[in-house]
Amino acid sequence: MKIKLKYLNQYSDARGDLKIYYRRKRTLKGIEITARPPGSPEFMQQYYAAQQKHEIKLKLRTERQIAPRSLEWLISEYRKGDDWKRLGEGTQTQKKNRFEQYLPRFGHLPIDMLNRNGVRKIRDEKEHAPAAANQRLKDLKAVFNWAKHEEIVASNPVLEVEKLAQKKKADGTKGHRTWTNAEVARFLDYYPLGTKEHLAMCVFLYTGTRVSDACRLGPAMFEDGTITFVEAKNAGKVNKEGETNPKTTRIPMLEPLRQSLEAYNATQKVIGMTWIAYASGRAYNAKTLSSWFIDQVQAAGLDKGLTPHGIRKRSATYIADAGASTKELMAVFGWKKSEQAEVYTAAADAKRLAKEGLEKLKVTTEN
Numbered sequence: 001m002k003i004k005l006k007y008l009n010q011y012s013d014a015r016g017d018l019k020i021y022y023r024r025k026r027t028l029k030g031i032e033i034t035a036r037p038p039g040s041p042e043f044m045q046q047y048y049a050a051q052q053k054h055e056i057k058l059k060l061r062t063e064r065q066i067a068p069r070s071l072e073w074l075i076s077e078y079r080k081g082d083d084w085k086r087l088g089e090g091t092q093t094q095k096k097n098r099f100e101q102y103l104p105r106f107g108h109l110p111i112d113m114l115n116r117n118g119v120r121k122i123r124d125e126k127e128h129a130p131a132a133a134n135q136r137l138k139d140l141k142a143v144f145n146w147a148k149h150e151e152i153v154a155s156n157p158v159l160e161v162e163k164l165a166q167k168k169k170a171d172g173t174k175g176h177r178t179w180t181n182a183e184v185a186r187f188l189d190y191y192p193l194g195t196k197e198h199l200a201m202c203v204f205l206y207t208g209t210r211v212s213d214a215c216r217l218g219p220a221m222f223e224d225g226t227i228t229f230v231e232a233k234n235a236g237k238v239n240k241e242g243e244t245n246p247k248t249t250r251i252p253m254l255e256p257l258r259q260s261l262e263a264y265n266a267t268q269k270v271i272g273m274t275w276i277a278y279a280s281g282r283a284y285n286a287k288t289l290s291s292w293f294i295d296q297v298q299a300a301g302l303d304k305g306l307t308p309h310g311i312r313k314r315s316a317t318y319i320a321d322a323g324a325s326t327k328e329l330m331a332v333f334g335w336k337k338s339e340q341a342e343v344y345t346a347a348a349d350a351k352r353l354a355k356e357g358l359e360k361l362k363v364t365t366e367n
Helices: 041-063 071-078 089-106 116-124 130-149 181-190 196-207 255-265 286-299 308-321 326-333 338-366
Strands: 008-012 018-022 226-230 248-252
Touching: 018 041, 071 089, 071 130, 089 116, 089 130, 116 130, 181 196, 181 308, 196 255, 196 286, 196 308, 286 308, 308 326, 308 338, 326 338
Parallel strands: none
Antiparallel strands: 008 018, 226 248
């Protein structure tokens, strides 16, 4: 039996035994709570003891002195500056979390002695995950660019460090694996029309939105056959003039999505402000929606590694195969650089040329 208390991580191990850990923050080591049953006096005694231990550790971290001109000091100063304040709230949170992952081990390094070898060590902690390793470089590059502009440092050591190579998937893309047509069909067969899972797939597939937008889509954004929304990504980012430049996207409501919405709403007692919501009508956020959907994917017996973002890539593949141009793809998916769209148009062109070539071979052999 699981129990609802703050900062508890609960899961069943390979033998089916319930494991419970108290973890106040990602940078703190979890403390196992062994007393059973959950909620018993013994259990609560261990829970409060773990809570007190983490509170003391966090207090000591807050009170300790940060060494001047250390990497931790530099990042702390960077987060007080205008470059940081211009970032959107979501971006700030993500960067802060990434900094906290490695500052306990590398924060003491003096910035005046930090060279490319030191930066590589920070990068290579994530060599098993090249995308995450490269994100560390991107974050640090921004920190040192700001520091150079402020004349805190003379040069940026991150510029001398190369990114780790990312393996391309079979479809030519990097990162999240693109869903195949067969996998989409299997998912929709497992979760029929009228289920929340079916609706979620249709929202992802027939809008092509990021999870951060899909979790916000709802009736208020739909009018005259069009879904209109402001993209969450970079919505709060402020430019050097102190202005925001949010991107508004307009997508036509496609028939499969409309049918799925009607079928799902017909079964619900509570209609929330968003199309994909808890039974109570409360909206998901990007993280909880992604986690919930991945759980449903695995419950359907599909391969691990299939994510909502992979459906966005399937959507881009559909549109490219239908003959969409690079600019059309950029408009639909909110990409600023043509390189991202060209991955899909190039793949679509290759398929078309191969088909035309085989047709010519067929004509030649028949003659």
